[in-house]
Every structure is written in structure tokens, then in C-alpha cells.
Amino acid sequence: MRTLFLIFISLISTFVKAQTDTVLDTIYANDTKNVALFFPEPIRQGITGSDNFVFSYNREKEQYFGLLQAKPGKESNLLVVNRNGAIFSYIVRYKKHLSKLNYFIPLSNSIGNEKPIVTDSIQVVTSEKNIDNRTYYYQKFCSYLLNRNQRIGRIKKRMQGIVLNVENVVFDKEELYFVIQIENNSTLDYDLNFLNLSIETRQKGKKKSLQSLYQEPIYKHYLPSKIAEGKMVRFVYVMPKFSLSNDRRAILELNEKDGERNIKLNISHRYINNPN
Template sequence: MKKMLYPFIFLCSICSVSAQAIKPLDTIYANEHKAVALFFPSTIKHGITGSTNFVFSFNRVKQQRFGLLQAYPGAESNLLVLGSDGQVFSYILRYGKKLSQLNYFIPKEESIGNETGQTSLRFQENKTFTALDSKAENSEAIALEKLCRQLLKTPRPFNQIKQNKGVVLKMTNSMYHGDQVFVVFEIQNKSQIDYEINALDLYRVNGTKKRKSSYQEVPLKSVYQFKRPSQVSSGSKVQFVQVYPKFTLGKNERLKITLGELNGGRNLNLKLR
């Protein structure tokens, strides 16, 4: 009896150690009304969600350390993020009507492994996502380019216009396609000086500046840019497309677009519903 008992105890001890090594994934809640910001210890190389009702956006052109998460009602999913240093992070995603946390500062210790070698058991369960990620990203980029080209070929009215010192910013109504929003912009330079673009940012605004306690500006980061210029020459105009994760505006929310000049003061703010 004792001879049978010792192997049983040994197996139990192994199972106990393995169970402690596999730490359960943390859960992040999001919804369509607010953008949840995730700050990682290194810049983001890849990020993917398991379901289309969750959208994780990050700068694919210039790598940054943060991404924005939004969600729409539906079943829970997961998020897998690969950092530029090879660290891998994985989380469970759930939709929540009310959010108790909007910003997550993620320490390096929460990494589930490293793609270069040291891989944990939790990463093994999700490695199929990284294998498909680059192929899916390429096909997505091709599809986005085709849609953007078609938008520029098909004229749409620019119904949002702002002008400052000879620089005119125009914007079309948003066009929804799948889980993304396409916006066509036009910048016209009527001045005698070339206009160098520093930034063109889109924000979701809630409240008014008169009531600072309730005023909030949430940046909406573009996931794709098509033919966006760095400069608009004097006497010329350019049209380009920016693609954003799908969003909807609440009852008291509106959009704000800011266009900033590099080394100049010809800045424009366009507010709209």
C-alpha cells in the first residue's frame, strides 16, 4: 500500500507545481462608449483579438507603447500582444456596460513568455494566433488599400469645413465598413507658404470645458492611413483617407479634429457631431 502511495503523492506534487506555474489570465473589460488604454513596457509589434466585437488599435506605422481597446456586445474573447522586445502578453476580454478602469499600465512581469525562446505554457495555448498574425495583417492591408482607393475615386461631399490663414481642412461623413470607420480628408493650401503637417488627430469629446470635472477628450487612433501627405505645397490641395476602429457617439458626445502645423501656428480645430 505504501509503495502505491508514494508515486501518488509525487504526482500530486507535480500537478500542484504545474497549476501554480499556469497563472490564470487577467480579464480586461471594454465597451463602445469609452476607449480603454493599454500601456506596455515596450513598443507594440503585433496585436490581435480573437473576435471581431473587440477592436484593439495601435500605430502600425510608428511603433508606440500603447494601444486602445473598444468592444461591442457579444461573447468574451482574448487579446494577444507581441512587444518589439519579443515579450508576449495575453488577456481575456469581456464586454462591460460600466467600466471601473480605463487605463492599464502593464508591467513586464505579466508577460506570458518570449517569442525568441522562453515560452510559458500559457503562450503555447495561444501561439496559433501569432502564426496567423502576419498573414492576416498583409491581407487586411491589401483590402484596406483597395477600399481607400475606391473612396478617393468616388467623390463625396465635404460637409465639414474649417479655414485658418489660407489653410482649409475638409472632411466627409464617416463611412462604416465592418469593424472600421473610413474618413476622407482634404487639405487645401491657398497661402503663399508651404504647409507642413505636424499632426492630424481625431478625438471623442464628452462634456464641455465650462464644466472641467465632466469634460473628457479621448483620442481615436487611426489604424491605417492612405496617401496622407507630410506637406501641402502652396496653391495645391490633397485628399487622403484615414481608417479608425469602429465607434459610435453617445448622446452627449461629439467629434473633434485638430490639424497642427509643424514649426508654425496655422492650427485648426473642427468640432462636429
């Protein structure tokens, strides 16, 4: 009990110090809906400062998300500690009508670590520490999307046993996430040459033509180089946010290396302008 008390005092001390340096974000909740908070590492401990706020998380098996609910009353604070010791702190307030139900917390929002980082003679370097926080966020959010069973519509095309399918288009922050599936129902492996996303514009006038503009992905999550026969792969393209007028559409072009099983899949402006 004394050990837990000392840990709690240490956390509060860190929190107070961080408040002097950082303006805390506010998260709103109510008593009719669950507000989900997704963290970059599994939650080890979550504490609210008032009984009218409840933060629930799996205490037996560490998971990446917790659920926040609130009853009417004064604002309070939420303190969360991840498995790696990273500390996150937020102001929490009751709000009858909520405009946001999901918060994806990047590692950059951490106010510090419960354990001081000490330089040791033996340095352990992980791949996650070598990449920037934004890429780390893309990794976690893409993994979350691949675990969801959500579809935006039927966006699919087949060619000689190869099926290209856009399962979902999701908007988050300033990016569009394209959840893509490729299925190989043929008897030959499929070697991927490229998979490009372009915006195609129909030129008006007597001589109608098409103009295509390639869109460079910000991040590619689990993009394969080969799809074995009889196998299916799912991955995510992260693109800068964009919208399309009625005379424009997105084109997803799948090209086979040293082969002719190429597919061009049209994505209507409706799916781009109304993502999940």
C-alpha cells in the first residue's frame, strides 16, 4: 500500500510540474455515450480526479484503449500511464451533446515519463524510437483500421482471378486513410509492380479528354511485394486530405511486375467527399 501511495504522489508531482509548462487539452464526455481514448502503448493505470468521471480500461490484460464517461458536475482531470511509463494528462468536462467520440492520442502528447531516462552503458534502441512521432501515429491508427470490420461501400474490380477492393476510406486529422484489399484467386503468384492513386479529370469541350494527376502517399502500411496464389492481403494508404468535384474521380491502378494482370479501379467522388 505504501508503495502504491508513493507512486501516486510521484505521478501527481510530475503532473503538477507539467501543468506549469503545458496547456492541457480538454476531453468532453457524458453519461449516455462512451468516449474512447486510444493510446500509443497499452494502458497500465488511469486516474480521474472526481467521482463524476469514470475511466474504465482492462486491468487484467493491458489494451491500447479506455472508455470515459461523465455525470454532470465540475470539471476534473484525467491522468493515464502507459506500459512504457509515458504519462498523459487531460482536463475532462461534462457535455450533454458530444461532437467527438474517439480520440487517438499520439506519443507527442505525453507530458513526461514516470521514470527518468538514464543513459546506460548498454543502449537498447528500438525501431519505434528511431521513427518520428507522426509515423508512429500512422502505424497505430492503420493497425486499428485493419482490425475494424467497417466498409464504406462496394468498390471492387476483378481481372483474371485478381480482385482489387477498397474496403474503407477514413478521414482523420488532415489525412485520408484508404483500407485496401487484394485477393489472388488465380493459380499464379502476383508480383506487385506498383499501386498508384491518381485524380482523373474529364476535360469538357468538343474534344473530350482525361487528365490524370498522381497523388503521393504520405505513408504505406503493410504494402506487399507479392500476393501468393490463393491468398489475400490487406493494407493501408495514407494520403493528404483532398476532395473532388463531380467531374473528377480517384483512380486506383494496380500493376503487375512482368505480367498483364493490371487493374484500374474507379473511386467515385462520393466516397472521397464522405469518408467514414
